[in-house]
Structures are given as C-alpha cells and as structure tokens.
Amino acid sequence: MNGRDLVRSVKAVGSVGSVQGLRTVRAAWRRRRADAGGLPRRGAERARVPGVVRDAEPGPGGGVVLFDRSELRVLVTVQGAVFWGWDGAGPEPSYALAGRCPEPDPRAVLEPDKDGGWRVVAERFTVAVSRHGAVELRTPGGVPLRRDAPPRWWEPVDGGPGRWMQRSQVAPDARFFGLGGRAAGPRLRDGTYRLWNTDPGGSFAPGDDPLYITMPVQMVVADAGTHLVFHDSSWDGTVTLREGEEGAGSGHDRAGRSEVRMDGGPLRCWAVVGSPARALLGWASLTGAPALPPAWALGHHHARWGFGTEREVRRVVAGYREHGLPLDAVHLDIDHFDAHQVFTVDRERFPDLPRLAAELRRDGIRLVSIVDPAVRAAAGNAVYDSGSDLDAFVRDAAGRVVEGVVWPGESVYPDFTHPRVRKWWGGLYAERLAQGFAGFWHDMNEPTSFTAFGESTLPRSARHCLDGRDGDHREAHNVYALCMARAAYEGLRELAPQERPFCFSRAGWAGMQRYGGTWSGDVSTGWPGLRASLALVLGMGLSGVPYSGPDVGGFDGSPSPELFLRWFQMAAYLPLFRTHSSLEAGRREPWEFGPEVLRHARGALLERRRLLPYFVTLAHLARRTGAPYVRPLWWHTPEDRALRDCDDAFLLGDCLLVAPVLAPGTERRAVRLPRGRWYDTVTGLPHDGPGRVLVDAPVERIPVFARAGAVLAVRGADGGPELEAWAPARGRTGGGLVVADAGDGWDEPEIERYVTRWEGPRVVVERHGEDGVHEPSLPVRLRGADQAGDQT
Helix, strand or coil, X not given: CCHHHHHHHHHHHHHHCHHHHHHXXXXXXXXXXXXXXXXXXXXXXXXECCCCEEEEEEECCEEEEEECCCEEEEEEECCCEEEEEECCCCCCCCCCCCCCCCCECCCCEEEECHHHCEEEECXXXXXXXXXXXXXXXXXXXXXXXXXXXXXXXXXXXXXXXXXXXXXXXXXXXXXXXXXXXXXXCCECCXXXXXXXXXXXXXXXXXCCCCCCEEEEEXXXXXXXXXXXXXXXXXXXXXXXXXXXXXXXXXXXXXCEEEEEEECCCCCEEEEEEECXXXXXXXXXXXXXXXXXXXXXXXXXXXXXXXXXXXXXXXXXXXXXXXXXXXXXXXEECHHHCECCECCCCCCCCCCCHHHHHHHHHXXXXXXXXXXXXXXXXXXXXXXXXXXXXXXXXXXXXXXXXXXXXXXXXXEECECCCCHHHHHHHHHHHHHHHXXXXXXXXXXXXCCCXXXXXXXXXXXXXXXXXXXXXXXXXXXXXXXXXXXXXXXXHHHHHHHCCCCCCCEEECCECCCHHHCCEEECCCECCCHHHHHHHHHHHHHHHHXXXXXXXXXXXXXXXXXXXXXXXXXXXXXXXCCCEEECCCCCCCCCCHHHHCHHHHHHHXXXXXXXXXXXXXXXXXXXXXXXXXXXXXXXXXXXXXXXXXXXXXXXXXXXXXXXXXXXXCCCCCCEEXXXXXXXXXXXXXXXXXXXXXXXXXXECCCCCCXXXXXXXXXXXXXXXXXXXXXXXXXXXXCCEEEEEEECXXXXXXXXCCEEEEEEEEECCEEEEEEEECCEEECCCCCEEEECHHHCCCCC
C-alpha cells in the first residue's frame, strides 16, 4: 500500500464509520487487484493514420473509400443523417440506435471529387473525403460546417483494442452545446470534458466535471448552419473544445476546434444537419422517440431522503392539503427499504404501504419509488438468491462475482447488458407495483461502488455480456444505466401494459430518452447550484433528453428563503418539478420558509397547475419531434450570436419565454428577447425584440413572456381546459399547437393547429385541419389585443 492510499484508508474508516469504512477500504483494494490481474497492460504501441486514398467502392447511400492503411464507410440515410465509420466500423451494433440502422438514401451517390478525393452529395449537405482521409461536412452551397482531420490510432503491438483521436475544425463563430449533463453549460466553453459517467461523491457546482450523464453528442451552432455530431463509442474518453475567434479579416480568423480522444471502441460518427429542431428530429429518429410521461408526472413532486416513516409521509401530504398547495407525487428514498435492500419494504416504518398508496391515489397523489441496481450479497435476500440462480451478476476476469459497497453494504451488480438479466430485473418491478408505486427513479447506477480511494465504480476488468459480444467494464460502464432503464421500461410495459411507464435515471447515455428522463443529481445548495440546474436541463435537452429537472433547493444544506423561492419559481417551468434533499439537509416544504415564501410558492404551484395542458402538449411534441420542452433562446434564430451566449433564460416550447432570477437581491433584471413581439404575461405590456429589456422581477414572481400570436392550452378558472391566445402584432399572424390527452394510456391524440390573425379591429382564432378551417374546440381567452399596437 502506498502512503497516499494508506492515508485515504484511515480517513475512510474514521469518516464513514468502522464497519462501512472498512468495507470501502476492502472494496478499493479488491478493485485494484482485479484490474491488476484482469486488464491488459499497456505496452508498446504503434501509431497509424489512414494513408493515401487508393480506390472507392460505391454502394447504397454512399460507399467505402479505401486508403493505404484503413477504409472509410460513408452512409446517408433516408432520414437525412450521415454516418461515417473507419476500419470497417458500421452503424451496428450500437446501444444508441433505436432498432436497426435506417435505410440508405438511394439518391446519395459516392463520386470522385477534386484533388483525388471523393464526395457524397445529399439533399441537405455534402460529405467530402480528401485523399489523405479528412472528412468535411458542407452545406448544399458548399460552405464548410465541420472538417475532421485524418484520424490517428495508437494500437498495442501485441493486439487488443487501441485508442484513437479525432481533431475537427468548425467555423470561428461556432458555439458548442451538449455532451450530456454539464454543470458549466449550456454553452460549453474552452476546456476538456470527460466522457465517463461519474458519481462526484457529494454535491456538485458549476465547476465540477464529469457528472452522472456523459454523452459524446455535440450540437454546434454557427452562422452557416447547425449540426449535431455523435461519436458512437461508449469507452472512456475526453472532448477538448476551443471556441474560435474572428479577426479583422478572414486571414485572421481562428477556427473553432474539437478534439475527441477515446480509450477504445470503433471510430464511427453520425451527423445531422439543419436547424436545431431538424437536428434533434433527426437525432430522435436515429436513437428513438422520447418516452411519454403520464400527465401526473408533469405536476409537482415532493421527495426527501429521510421521510423515514408512513406517519411522516402523511404529515407532509397533510401539510400540502392544509396550505392549499397542489401535489401530484411523493417519492420514497432508500430509507423505506428494509436495511437499504432494493425491492423490499421496512415493515416497521411502513406497515401497510399498499393502503397508503391507495389512499394517496384517491387524492390524486402517486407514490414513486427509488430503485438502486446494487443488490445486497446475502443469502436469504430474495433478489440476491434469484439473481444468483440466474447467474445475473457481473463477474471479474477470473470468474468471481464482483462485490462492491453501496448503501446495503457488500453488494453485487446485475449485468444489464445481458438480455436474460434485463428480463429478470424487469419482472422484479411487480413487487413495486404490488406495493402501490406508480413511478420509479433510478439512483447510484453509474454504477457506483463506495471506495476509500480510486474510482468509485466497478473494476474496469469486470466482464459484461454486451448483448452477446462479450467485453469488459471499460466499454459497458457508460451504457450500464441505459440498459438498466431499458430493463425497467420493458418490464413495466409487460406488467402494466395499459399505463405509460414513468422512470427517470441519474445516469444514462445516448438513447436514454427512449425509456424516460433524468434529474440533476446532487446539485449543491447555493446560487451557483441554481444556475447549474438550468444549465443541466438545457444541456440534456440539446443532447436529446427532453424530460429533466433539478432537486429544488439543492440536495444538501439549508437554502435561504429567497434562494428556495427563486429555485421553486424557476422549477415550476421545467419538465420535472421536484423538491428533494439529503438526509441531513434542511426541510424543503414551502411552509417551512415563512408565510411570504409560502404565499409566493403557492402562486408558482397554481401557475404550474394552470399550464399543465401546455406541458402535456410539449410532452407529445417531444415524443413526435424530439424537441425539448426547455429550449435555448436561439432555438428559432441560431444566427443571432447574442442569443447563443445567453444562459440565464429559456424558451418553454414555442409560446413562452422564462427569465428566472439567478442571483440574490434581484428585483429587476435584464432579459434578452429574440426577434418578434413578446408580452409580459402579468402586466400585458408588449416588448419588441431582438434586444434587451429591463423588467421587474419582484419576489412574488419571475418574468415570463408570451410570444405575440401564441396559442396554448391551459386550465381555466373552472378547472376545464381552455385556449389562451395572445394577439399577434398588427399585420402579422401567429398560432400554436395543442394536444389533448386523457393523462395515460397509448392513444395517439390528434394535434390541433390554431392560427391567430387580425380581422379588422378584432383578433380571430381558428382551428386549421386537413378538412378546412373550424371554430376552436375549446373556449378562448384572448390577451394582449388592447396592447398590440403597431410593431416597430
């Protein structure tokens, strides 16, 4: 044992406690020994580049370009995406793709290009391959969007997986977004971002990286166009970004740069070109439509690690009722388990959980259960016994079951990359449904194992099925949570086929939206944590995961009344609206912060309840188009450079702009508006963009604006649905989409399209369908007509 690890071991025993501390020390040494004997040692390597082009073989949708030392396959799909893969790498197998690879576009043909290269011309882009292996993505007009330099591989002399590096250039004005959950986003500044799902081991703030969800998905926004690029390798890696600079002339421009380094896996890439909406539509068609949550999951959730007893749950629910606060779900953390063992109940603390769940459901409140992947390694534990009989748990290179340390103590881990294990695990949710739970949040699934030193996860040498391909944790780590989410979702589809599953996960990977959403994890309590929360939601949406939200108030500590209220007000406009905190943190019930906070929190909750039909519409549109509920201000105008740099406001769908308060003591704040007319939803005053406006942000509310001409479904004063229509500017038209939903089930409701226009002195709202123009199917409440004026 070296001196540093000895010190860490002593600290672990002292800080965690004698029993659990000793377990983390043993786990750390077990992990080190497993990797020492189970991982190949990195010895001599040989570097390789593609060489010079020799020939090409045209094929459907593109073809193969042959080089001296490599080959490149290019494929354009009928959905308008392009794939390129080196050394024979194809689109499959892939954990990111939904089903099989899309069909090739027969119109895309591989043909000779200038200077001895080749190109594939498609409808929305051209892919040009140079004679030395550079790959350039161009607009139809020939403007470069991205240029990948010839890649470089470092391969072990004695065989085995090699590492690789890909350097790219983008336009000097380009800005980077995405890469999964990044607390410093949503715009990704210069720096290196790691691609390894990581439990930070405590609360995090904007400077912390990596976090729970890392994805090699970049959205690049520039004047010339937007493109999304995905490097389909789940291995550990890094992405280093450097924004460009524009000088006095083109000769002084410095291109933006991206460098992707992976420790292994194929070098293969997907790209989608177009507007931000088109890019995410293409991404969703590749990786799967986002799961549609039941309507109740779009309401308000209350959670806490530390509810502890059935009595405490009833006390909190009664508090919501007593104070006139809407509540849609209560979440139970690991303290409702029997000795922290998954799929169990502590019968002393929760003597009749099904009865509690039934009583809450009669009041419109659902119970949501935490589910951890780690299973206590003890005979007599039903999950451990059945998993052992099935050989469901991850083993090391020597064939021994891998043991780690999590909340139940010594634990083992299901191999979710095995179809048989996913089937078994999905069936275990029958116990949760029998207890009355209606939804599930997956935690600790990076996966995490507490260790006194080293990485807090499984040994990299641990073996995984990888759906029949066989491999180790280096490849399986980042997709572990994705496969766990798949197991739960598919199991729930079988167990309760009439209901839409509700699952959200702390960790995940590209394609996780197929099975649900995510939340912030253990974001720190403080104003930086509030800002990080918004960055995470925006970044996840631009990575293809539209349903997410933070722990309101932060996971740790005790927020000030002002901080809690401002966090609560912002979260009322995010997809997942959930208060949550740690065992030792301060309370998160709104009435705990005094009468003024309670009054204003009630206002935020009632507004969320009023907007619930709009959130339902956004959920359906996300499923059909991949568009996130929460969007950056540049969503419709990516050419607006000022909006690209704006990270303190967001669009909620097409109709609303939300400007949260992110700093203490704020009573007025500047808001940058996209082009068009925007109405303050409280005062009704119009403001014209593009530009900045200074508006009131009193303690009772945050600024929210409605787009002129917008039509959105809301809950009326009588509780029934109605349309809220905002007058378009004089001489303009507007509109909106509405999707009515029964709240659950698998029916595909019709999308209703509404148009607003001026007809003489009044505003007319019409429903447009394939069979013509009709009167609205819901009552209409018109706003802003007396303020419309002439647009300047």
